Amino acid sequence: MNRFADLLDMLAFTPSRNAKLSLLQDYFRRVPDPERGYALAAIARDLDIPAVKPAQLRELISSRMDPELFGYSYDYVGDLAETIALAWPEKAVSRPGRNDAPGLAEVVETLQASSRREGPGLVEAWLDRLDPPGRYALLKLVTGGFRMGLSSRLIKQALAAFGKVEVNEIEELWHGLSAPYADLFAWLEGSGPKPVNAGAAPFRPVMLSHAIEDRDFEKLDPADFTAEWKWDGIRVQAASERGISRLYTRTGDDISAAFPDLVDAIAFDGALDGELLVARSAGGHIETGSFSDLQQRLNRKTVTARQLRDHPAFFRAYDLLQDGEEDLRSKPFIERRTRLESFVAGLNPERFDCSAMLAFDSWDDLAALRADPPYPVIEGVMIKRKSAPYLPGRPKGEWFKWKRDPFLIDAVLMYAQRGHGKRSGFYSDYTFGVWREPGELVPVGKAYFGFTDEELLEIDKYVRNNTIERFGPVRSVRAAADKGLVFEVAFEGIARSSRHKSGVAMRFPRINRLRWDKPPGEADRLETLERMIDGIE
Missing domain, CATH: 2.40.50.140 (Nucleic acid-binding proteins)
Known part of the structure; x- marks a missing residue:
């Protein structure tokens, strides 16, 4: 736990993105398997430890100090794990210099094999053996509450830099891997083959846009571009393969469980890029809800029948990345768009449609459309080069977003x-x-x-x-x-x-x-x- 605690401490107090990347690469280089793999899973929030819950941690600290005093301390510190780590009373056996701190792999594997009745007792014994940084790392590990400015993309970029591979290779493999990632690290270090993506319906790294600036219009010919509305939902990817359907966020997080109504309607083999909205069919057209409506469905592990009824999930398609076994990402956008319209025409119209294309001859024409959108859920326009392939990341000069003024x-x-x-x-x-x-x-x-x-x-x-x-x-x-x-x-x-x-x-x-x-x-x-x-x- 000591090396993991040191990593968390350095990441928390390192604001620089490049410095965080260096810290992660150094950790992957110095720390052996399976510890580095469990650390990776923990900071990527892909490690589930059901044996211990926050309420049980509160009970543990209440048995060691006055609950009212802990309440005041928690109000001041503002973080449960940090408060317990600092307030946990030292036992005589927990003197400096002790060399029996549990290892990260020992903690993870023991807790994953334990029941919820056994988990708190294990954590209590480890807290007595650890110093404050180690206690903080342990408690963050069991609660999953890591907040260190680490995005899923940044973690994958650190892995790519460590192994000198493209980050897109990591992203396309990610959902077929599991902790402690021994095969992944063997490949990145050159001692093993590249893992085979065993997961069906994998995530494809998304293509992102740049905010357009006034000087850009002078360089761009409107005849080379298409435009469509920018909808106020969340960017998602719907993928289906070998009978498995998944819904991903733009960062590759699998949110299928939160949107079963939409996932059940994914009756195709392929991958679509688009916007997740709340919408329903009304009088022959689709009535799109506000972002507030969508918030009723976001960040939920389970969804109620009422939420499914009152806030039905809907997918507005922007792009077709995969059609059956054919990868379309290298083809020009205008060709993908034509294929997309035919593809979506065969899907359930209660759950899928295409984002409408906008007709314009000049940037002034498009500016007029942007200033007066037909629906409040529109937050601007997207401008896409007709010849652009679907490139991961944020390639220059291909896609632009032109949002409405706030x-x-x-x-x-x-x-x-x-x-x-x-x-x-x-x-x-x-x-x-x-x-x-x-x-x-x-x-x-x-x-x-x-x-x-x-x-x-x-x-x-x-x-x-x-x-x-x-x-x-x-x-x-x-x-x-x-x-x-x-x-x-x-x-x-x-x-x-x-x-x-x-x-x-x-x-x-x-x-x-x-x-x-x-x-x-x-x-x-x-x-x-x-x-x-x-x-x-």
Whole structure:
């Protein structure tokens, strides 16, 4: 566990992406099998340890220290694993210099072979043998709560750099592999053959776009490009092979279990690239829901019959990557698009359609379409070169996204909550509101980024100096017409929502700038947001 603990510690305090890549490669190089494989599975969040749950960890620490004192500590630290690791009382046998710390492989393999009744006792014994960094690593391992700025793509890039192979090779193999990845590391080190992708319906690395800039239009001939709407859902890939169907996110995470209604409708052999939405057939056309509707289905391990009924999953296709056994990715986009339309025509129209192509002769024509989309769930346009093959990553000059300008409002800070990880000592999660009646603020959104580190220090100081109530880790701050902090908030979309007290829900809100100069009484009113909704419905 000691080497794994050191890795977690260094990753947590290394902001540089390239430095994180170097740390991972060095770990893979120095640490033998199977430990490095289990570490890889843990940080990639592909390691499931059902024998221990967070509630059981709370019971363990409650048996070692006063529960109320632990509660205060947890409120301050903001992270369960970190709090227990720091607060766990040292036993006399846990003196410095002991050499009986459990190994990572020992911990993983023992817990995976244990029941939920046995798991807590094992963890308790290991906590007594470990120092605070080791305890933190153990607890993160069993809870799966790693938050170190490591994306699935970055981890695979580290593996590719370690083995001097293309990252796309790693991505296409990934879902056919399992911890501790001995065959994968043997291949990357040159001591074994490349693993055979045994998994049916594999993930294909996605092609991404660049945000288009004004100067780009001067270099690009509109005759060389096509355009389609950019839908406000999440990018996904639907794949089916040998009777196995899967739904992947753009980073290759398998989300099939959360969308059984859509997966059951994947009645084809091939792979589609597209957008996951909530939509249903109504009066002969497809009625597409908002991103708020889609959120009812996201990040769920199980889905209820009511959610399936009220928020049916729908796939809007952008591209055809595989048709039966034929790989189409090397063909020009315009040819793939023609094949896509024929392919989707044979699928269930209650679950699949094609994103409509837009007719335009000039960039001014396209700008007019972008400024006045027919549906609120559209967030801009996609521009694609007709001759472009489907290339993994973000190739230059092939695909562009031209998003609508964000909405902007002035809102008043109402509540602040401690962050996690490196931000656990700061109030960095902010709930903001607008005026509904004279003197009444209603919350309309929450944001935790968009500000600099220097601005975070200023806001944190303001929160501490202007707290009027405390609710555990949350503080209510002074917010009146003549006293408060105003944020200029940017967001991508807005819709009506019965789940929120204000009746509205924002899409992707973030702090655009701090308005220390603006009196809170001059912040926006709820009617302003309602007019925005009326304008896009």
